[in-house]
Amino acid sequence: MSVLPPDAASEAEYYLGAQDNAIAQTIMAEVPVTVSLPTKKNKQQTPQQAIDEFWAKFTTKAPGKATTVIPSNEYVERVARRASKAVGTTTQASYDEAAAVCKAKVAKIVKECRRVNQKYRDPHFDLELDLKWGDRDTLESLSNTKGEKKPESGFHPKSVKRVTDVFDVPKFYIDGPTANDVRQGRDGDCWLLAALCTLSNKPSLIERVCVARDEQVGVYGFVFHRDGEWISEIIDDKLFLTKPDFDESVLERLLWEDRERVDSEEQYRKAYQSGSGALYFAQCEQANETWLPLLEKAYAKAHGDYQAIEGGFTGEGIEDLTGGVTTELYTTDILDKEYFWKEELMKVNDQFLFGCSTGMWRPVWGERKGIVELHAYSVMRAVEMDGQRLVLLKNPWGKYEWTGAWSDGSKEWTADWLKKLDHRFGDDGNFWISYDDLLRKYQAFDRTRLFGDDWKVTQIWTTVSVPWTFDYHDTYFTFSLAKTGPVVLVLSQLDDRYYRGLEGQYRFELNFRLHKKGQEDYVVRSIAPYRHTRSINVELDLEAGEYIVLMKVNATRDLDILPIEEVIRNYARDRRDKLVAVGMSVSVESRGTFDSCAFLAHSKGKVIETEEERQAKKAAEKRKKDKERREFKKQIMEARRDRYYMQVKQFEKEKEKKEKARAKLRAKKAAKAAKKLEKKQAKEASEVSTSPDKTSDPKEEKHAQIVEPAASADAPAESGDGPGSKPELDPNTTTPVKSETKDDSESSPPKESETKAEPSSETKPAAPEVADQTAAEDKQKASEEQKAPEEQKSPDDAPAQKQQEATEDEETEEESSDDEFDISSVSEISSRELDIRLKERADTPAPPGPAAPAAVAEEEEDEFESNPWNAVATIGLRVYYKVAEGDRDSEIVKLRVVRPNVYAVRSKKERDGEERDEGDKEEDEKDADGEKMSKGLDVDDSSKDATLEGDREQRKKSILSLVPPESGIFPRT
Structure with a gap:
């Protein structure tokens, strides 16, 4: 087993320097490094373990935020800085500003065109260029549906002409804009045309939309309400036609020239390309009236193209054209139908505008007594006379009418009623219906409240990361109301109709609750809509005081929609102009990790850090940098201690090995000396026995030498020194037997205090002078033995004896050469060295990890881990409030966003990375003002019963805190 784990080993090799690397490589060469290979998941997980693992992969660890899709520019920062300030203004102030800007744009264009003697050609929405070159940018939105084939719209206009070439005597208004002017074309924008029909009932509403024009130059300026503000839009006077030009037609020209005509081309133009009937999209009933097709074109340009305005709700169109606030009402939800009639429907065209629709619960095309399903109608009038309650509706198609009671030609009509209601029969889309039939045949109403000069508005936007769980968010709004009065609260998200194709995979639904500060129960909550996801609102009278608005954002994900980054890849080359147009004039909103984008409008939700947040972030x-520094220093020191430990162990192994070799050699020498002595003594004894009187030869005596075993200071007793155990000698052989020792890998590393100390005298190598003395004595003994008489040696044993003597000499030299490798102690890393190592690590890419064997099958990537949940929405709160004449310049409402400070340090335990106690958790639940936010669950949420705390009385108060004791619901305790 490896002492260092693979990741620590790679860190040590990579970051500790060249000298350390050489030592580390030497150590790791001795001890094989094991690599942990990927294995299959444990199939025996408990259900809770499997669920915890799933949620860990499901949500992204790096929440997305609003960023730009096109290259960054200064405009985003401008919008963000301006939108971060919540300043109250009158509802008329934003319109006046946009109208003034629009008029200035038109005046500048007119001046420029007259200077060069040319009509205005809109370079950003050029219908003719788009049709001739086949780009279709003005017709089709960006496609974000999966599949190889990109779906096309059903729009196929054949030509483009200016207003002056289509209409003989063009007039913008003929007897003013009226509902009878409206005729829907080939675009599915009946909801917009129904809104225009509704606006026509209140004088000057449509005229407020078109604020400037020069019909001779061909430039028109319109204003529309979008995301709480008015915007301006400029267009030229080119319009799409249903028939091609005479010179470019093939089939039409052949059919037209089937007989001789005088000036066939002019006759063709008058028949197919003249008057309102020649237009491809919306048209006025009057042949020479032009306001409707030009307004529709400006609205389409504001949203990017004609396809973007297909499908919608009447209330949305009324909001965009008036700046009002629309509420979604359902027939089955009306509590008091008398109140609805008297206080709401009877005020149509005054305080409210109404639209109605069918096919809410059964989306099937069809017709019920002349009422078209999945279609929008306008409420024109509501009258009550002679005991009858009647409502006048308008079909924007200009045909298909109700055929029940009070329909054209029904038995209910008399001459007197025709005169009273000023009604004429005819299939013109106008029809009367009784109030009871209205509630039975129409499922939904769009009620739009209009604001006059006596209303002011304050708004602010923010960006929030929406969790998968559907609960009130930890980011919320607070506002203070200086005076008691009527208030309209509107929580809205950005209108994704302005960036079709780039809206992302997430769809958001909004809810909110209003709390008065200091009270447990909420004042009111919004009613979740079924259709209008753009905004929700409530109207009520509020007392002066401090209020909190908790928002609940529900996100649903559609994986059949392409992420934004893939849509951009698909169109970056072929439709660059379209991407730029969407990016610069509209917005794309944050929908995920790389599914996150924002342009100008979404920049209003960009979070601008306060000074307190900047300091906390810093x-x-x-703290994060210091923690990384401490961890890196700890890692380096641990690697050094591990390396030092391995060096000591390696040195001890080498020393033990050499000690055993010395012991073996000394044992051989002792055995050899004993054998020689025994032979010499035996020979001398035999000589004495054969010639007892013979005296010894002096020459022989001088060669006599007595060698005693283990007489030297380096005798085998010394072999027991050192870290190893003493070798045992086998009586049958001269080779020492190694004693069994414990595996080094199983021994624990020394403590830090031990590793910092120098090696003991037992582990140090022998001194060089002692080794040299021992080697000299051994050489002298060997030379004396070689001088023995030749007659004592057998001729056959001479070669073997010489080889053995040479081997012994080599062993003697090996014994005398000690390891001079020096082991340095573990030194503390300096601050300067640590900075250098940190810089090297930051500048150097991490080393690649070891590759797994081919035999090991790679685990399939989890779909939730590869594409986790990451929904981000831009949300805004608008507060409308009524003011008296003398309070228009005073600040009645102060509005702000409260966000959790993710950088704030709640406790010392959290700072030190320890487990936090319950007191710290309760501290986190407090808002910026120190108030505990325990308002998560609604009163009708069954989960609230399971989470209540306290005694019986406290539990009752938390649910019904506003119910007075005298109500009798609960007895006094």
Whole structure:
């Protein structure tokens, strides 16, 4: 087993320097490094373990935020800075500003065109260029549906001409804009045309939309309400036609020239390309009236193209054209039908505008007594006379009418009623219906409240990361109301109709609750809509005081929609102009990790850090940097201690090996000396026995030498020194037997205090002078033995004896050469060295990990891990409030966003990375003002019963805190 784990080993090799690397490589060459290979998941997980693992993969670890899709530019920062300030203005102020800007744009274009003697050609929405070159940018939105084939719209206009070439005597208004002017074309924008029909009932509403024009130059300026503000839009006077030009037609020209005509081309133009009937999209009933097709074109340009305005709700169109606030009402939800009639429907065209629709619960095309399903109608009038309650409706198609009671030609009509209601029969889309039949045949109403000069509005936007769980968010709004009065609260998200194709995979639904500060129960909550996801609102009278608006954002994900980054890849080359147009004039909103984008409008939700947040962020970054520094220093020191430990163990192994070799050699020498002595003694004894009187030869005596075993200071007793155990000698052989020792890998590393100390005298190598003395004595003994008489040696044993003597000499030299490798102690890393190592690590890419064997099958990537949940929405709150004449310049409402400070340090335990206790958790639940936010669950949420705390009385108060004791619901305790 490896002492260092693979990741620590790679860190040590990579970051600790060249000298350390050489040592580390030497150590790791001795001890094989094991690599942990990927294995299959444990199939025996408990259900809770499997669920925890799934949720860990489901949600992204790096929440997305609003960023730009096109290259960054200064405009985004401008919008973000301006939108971060919540300033109250009158509802008329934003319109006046947009109208003034629009008029200035038109005046500048007129001046420029007259200077060069040319009509205005809109370079950003050029119908003719788009049709001739086949780009279809003005017709089709960006496609974000999966599949190889990109779906096309059903729009196929054949030519483009200016207003002056289509209409003989063009007039913008003929007897003013009226509902009878409206005729729907080939675009599915009946909801917009129904809104225009509704607006025509209140004088000057449509005229407010078109604020400037020069019909001779061919330039028109319109204003529309979008995301709480008015915007301006400029267009030229080119319009799509249903028939091609005479010179470019093939089939039409052949059919037209089937007989001789005088000036066939002019006759063709008058028949197919003249008057309102020649237009491809919306048209006025009057042949020479032009306001409707030009307004529809400006609205389409504001949203990017004609396809973007297909499908919608009447209330949305009324909001965009008036700046009002629309509420979604359902027939089955009306509590008091008398109140609805008297206080709401009877005020149509005054305080409210109404639209109605069918096919809410059964989306099937069809017709019920002349009422078209999945279609929008306008409420024109509501009258009550002679005991009858009647409502006048308008079909924007200009045909298909109700055929029940009070329909054209029904038995209910008399001459007197025709005169009273000023009604004429005819299939013109106008029809009367009784109030009871209205509630039976129409499922939904769009009620739009209109604001006059006596209303002011304050708004602010923010960006929030929407979790998968559907609950109130930890980011919320607060506002203070200086005076008691009527208030309209509107929580809205950005209108994704302005960036079709780039809206992302997430769809958001909004809810909110209003709390008065200091009270447990909420004042009111919004009613979740079924259709209008753009905004929700409530109207009520509020007392002066401090209020909190908790928002609940529900996100649903559609994986059949392409992420934004893939849509951009698909169109970056072929439709660059379209992407730029969407990016610069509209917005794309944050929908995920790389599914996140924002342009100008979404920049209003960009979070601008306060000074307190900047300081907290700076402190958090410093804590993070210090923590990384400490961990890196700890890692380096641990690697050094591990390396030192391995060096000591390696040295001890080498020393033990050499000690055993010395012991073996000494044992051989002792055995050899004993054998020689025994032979010499035996020979001398035999000589004495054969010639007892013979005296010894002096020459022989001088060669006599007595060698005693283990007489030297380096005798085998010394072999027991050192870290190893003493070798045992086998009586049948001269080779020492190694004693069994414990595996080094199983021994624990020394403590830090031990590793810092120098090696003991037992582990140090022998001194060089002692080794040299021992080697000299051994050589002298060997030379004396070689001088023995030749007659004592057998001729056959001479070669073997010489080889053995040479081997012994080599062993003697090996014994005398000690390891001079020096082991340095573990030194503490300096601050300067640590900075250098950190810089090297930051500048150097991490080393690649070891590759797994081919035999090991790679685990399939989890779909939730590869594409986790990451929904981000831009949300805004608008507060409308009524003011008296003398309070228009005073600040009645102060509005702000409260966001959790993710960088704030809640406790010392959290700062030190320890487990936090319950007191710290309760501290986190407090808002910026120190108030505990325990308002998560609604009163009708069954989960609230399971989460209540306290005694019986406290549990009752938390649910019904506003119910007075005298009500009798609960007895007094």
